[in-house]
Amino acid sequence: MSNRSLPGLVSRDGETRVRVTKGLELTKRQSMLALVGLLVVFAIPDIATVTPSLQLTVVHQGLLFGLAAVGLNLLLRHTRLVSFGHAAFFGTGAYTAAVLAAKFDVASFSLLLIAAMVVATLVAAIVGYLSLRHTGLYFxxxxxxxxxLLYALVQGQSFFGSSDGLPVRPGAARQPLIFGLALDSEAYAVILYYLTVIILVVSLVVMWRLVNSPFGNALDAIGQDRTRAQFIGIPVQRYVWIAFVISGVYGGVAGALYAMVQQHVRPGPVLYFLRSGDILFMAILGGFQTLLGPLVGGVLLVFLQDVGRDVTAYFDALTGVALLIIVFGLPRGLVGSLRAGGLLAAATRDFRENPAVVGEWISAAVTGIVEATRNWLRDVQSILGVR
Amino acid sequence: MTGLETFVTHTLHGIQYGFVLFLIASGLTIVLGILDVLNLAHGELFALGAYVGFTIIGYLTGLVAPPTTLSTQLVFLGVVLLGAALTAAILVPVGVFLETTFFKPIYGRDEVYQIVLTFALLLIIKDVNKLIWGPSPLRLQDAYGGINSIPVLSRVGLTYPTYNVVIIVIGLVTVAGLFWFFNRTKTGRIIRATAINREMATAIGVNTGRTFTLVFALGAFFAGFAGALALPPRFASLDMGANPLVLSFVVIVIGGLGSLRGAFVAALLVGVLSRWAIWQYPPAELAAPFAIMAIVLLVRPEGLFGTWGEMG
Structure with missing residues (x-):
């Protein structure tokens, strides 16, 4: 308890914990996991030079989409609003950086990032103002x-390069300058990656602080019952709107970094509504009831999509089946289910105790399919009026 | 072409487009209004309709004589429409299957799972289409040309495809049929009662489970019908479901959530206004419907006929 302002060790309930920031104290196990996780993330560029199957840009992209999913999760987890348009902010960030770089020759990394944040804030403020008048499915x-709409605007205007998109290669170096340094392309990729990791860690800590603040608690209250939240004096509309803007800014930052990583932005990969679905899926896949789940989901999905495209032409269907499994089998997501009491944890325990349980699972699945077919036939008969 | 003729042609195109939009949006809006599920896979059901229609209409038109004289032309038209109806009928068991297998277990769950589920179905149906019909776009060239060879509007000196006139007529009949169904038949009234108050409907003896299945099957029916009808002038392609889906959302928002009448007015509005926009300023093609939506949202957030769940 001695060290109040700086990260350090504290003792709680007779246990030593690592203090990251006010209120965020990790147990020994958690800090070990966090450390290992960070080390792996930091070692990715080195691992990538050894194995050809793991590419730095793929992990990098995964982290960025994961960051956008972390932003989306602020709405999803706390206010219970399902945004299916989060690619809009990712795309806004990406296109802000791209337009500044391609049309105005802005080369500074920080300027591009800040501009993307500002524009994403504005766009999120407007979209949020219009769509937050409704809740639930209509939202x-x-x-x-x-x-x-944003996709259509970008697609239709030659200013944005239509469907060909815009290059992000400003200045004499043909790439953004990080702190004014002109780096060769490999050094640029690696340094940008480490910058992303730093931004990511900061964003996660900020998000943690946010959701554990009175503001975050108010959002939880709104998510549980809007009317009640209104009655106890929470300015529901304004709080939800602020949360929406913050979650949009996360998307914008991720998008700007994406533009600088890819050095070319096209409307399809960043603005199309399937991308919004992907971002939502990342949150669900990793577990939207956790802080880190969306990030894990992001890296995993982008990696799997990259691998899967080489393996089969029917990758979309595979993603769909994975989604069905998550929805019906692992509703808490991967990170959520790995926790004690989760379905995945229980399944691994059962399997360890008695491997024959797999037989039971298979027979349960077969019974389920037979049952579903019978139901279907009965319903078709009932709809068509045949007895 | 005189200015007036251009105007009339564009307006007719807009009306035709509006009717196709209404066919798609009507299914989506009744599913949304009654099942309380935002079905993202609805656009793929439309695409599936187009693909099934490609096979069925292609097969059926191969059986009859080529449309050269008036009588063969009329037979040809009848066969194409029969094919579209058969396609829609095939989509009914598909809809029942989807509803009973995937939607039934999930009604009580958090809505995020419903959205993810329909998104999963979107991806799967898209790849099923790819598996069966292949990745390259398909076209029913003969059907469009064959029906257009029937002179209708050219008799009054207007160059306008006959097929589009057929769509407008069918659209009118369908709209009338739908309103008759929901206002005059027992089943239609039961569906409306379920939409307005699910618990009360159960209390007075409505089998809501069966009603839900029926409604979803109805939605699939109209999506498939729209897909088959929209096919002849265009290509059936894997990504054809996305645009109608999003435009249906726009139509639902403009018309008022859950209002069938609103969806009808909004579909025609979007169809005609976006057609005029394309005519006057082509780059606005994609953005025009959204601009209309934004204006309606600002002026009347509840939509033109916002009845919140009540049909009619």
Missing amino acids: SLLTLAFGQ
Whole structure:
């Protein structure tokens, strides 16, 4: 308890914990996991030079989409609003950086990033103002429609390069300058990666602070019951709107970094509504009831999509089946289910105790399919009026 | 072409487009209004309709004589429409299957799972289409040309495809049929009652589970019908479901959530206004419907006929 302002060790309930920031104290196990996780993330560029199957840009992209998913999760987890248009902010960030680089020859990394944050804030403020008038499914529907509006705008204007997109290669160096340094392309990729990791860690800590602040608690209250939250004096509309803007800014930052990593931005990969679906899926895949889940989901999905495209032409269907498994089998996501009491943890325990349990699972699956077919036939008969 | 003729042609194109939009959006809006599920896979059901229609209409038109004289032309038209109806009928068991297998277990769950589920179905159906019909776009060239060879509007000196006139007529009949169904038949009234108050409907003896299945099957029926009808003038392609899906959302928002009448007015509005926008300023093609939506949202957030769940 001695060290109040700096990260350090504290003792709680007779246990030593690592103090990261106010209120965020990790147990020994958690800090070990966090340390290992950080080390792996930091070692990725080195690992990538050894194995050809792991590419730095793929992990990098995964982290960025994961960051956008972390932003989306602020709405999803706390206010219970399902945004299906989050690619809009990712795309806004990416296109802000791209337009500044391609049309105005802005080369500074920090300037591009800050500009992307500002524009994403504005766009999120407007979209949020219009779509937050509704809740539930209609909110999802509106965010999707606004996302497609941005897609349509970019696609239709030659200023944005239409469907060919814009290059992000400003200045004499043909790439953004990090702290004014002109680096060769490999050094640029690696340094940008480490910068991303730093931004990511800062964003996660900020998000943690945010959701554990009175503001975050108010969002939870809104998510549980809007009317009640209104009655106990929470300015529901304004708080939800602020949360929406913050989550949009996360997307914008991720998008700007994405533009600088890829050095070319096209509307399809960053603005199309399937991308919004991907970002939402990342949050669900990793577990949207956790802080880190969306990030894990992001890296995993981008990696799997990269590998899967080489393996099969029907990769979308595989993603779909994976989604079905998550929805019906692991509703808490991977990170959520690995926790004690989760379905995945229980399944591994059962399997360890008695490997024959697999037989039971298979027979349960077969019974399920037979049952579903029988139900279907009965319902078709009932709809068609045949007895 | 005189200015007036251009205007009339564009307006007719807009009306035709509006009717196709309405066919798609009507299914989506009744599913949304009654099942409380935002079905992202609805656009893929439309695409599936187009693909099934490609096979069925292609097969059926191969059986009849080529449309050269008036009588063969009329037979040809009848066969194409029969094919579209059969396609829609095939989509009914597909809809029942999707509803009973995937949607039934999930009604009580958090809505994020419903959205993810329909997104999963979107991806799967898209790849099923790819598996069966292949990745390259398909076209029913003969059907469009064959029906257009029937002179209708050229008799009054207007160059306008006959097929589009057929779509407008079918659209009118379908709209009338839908309103009749929901206002005059027992089943339609049961569906409306379920939409307005699910618990009360159960209390007075409505089998809501069966009603839900029926509604979803109805949505699939109209999506498939729209897909088959929209096919002849265009290509059936894997990504054809996305745009109608999003435009249906726009139509639902403009018309008022859950209102069938609103969806009808909004579909025609979006169809005609976006057609005029393309005519006057082509780059606005994609953005025009969204601009209309934004204006309606600002002026009337509840939509033109916002009845919140009540049909009619």
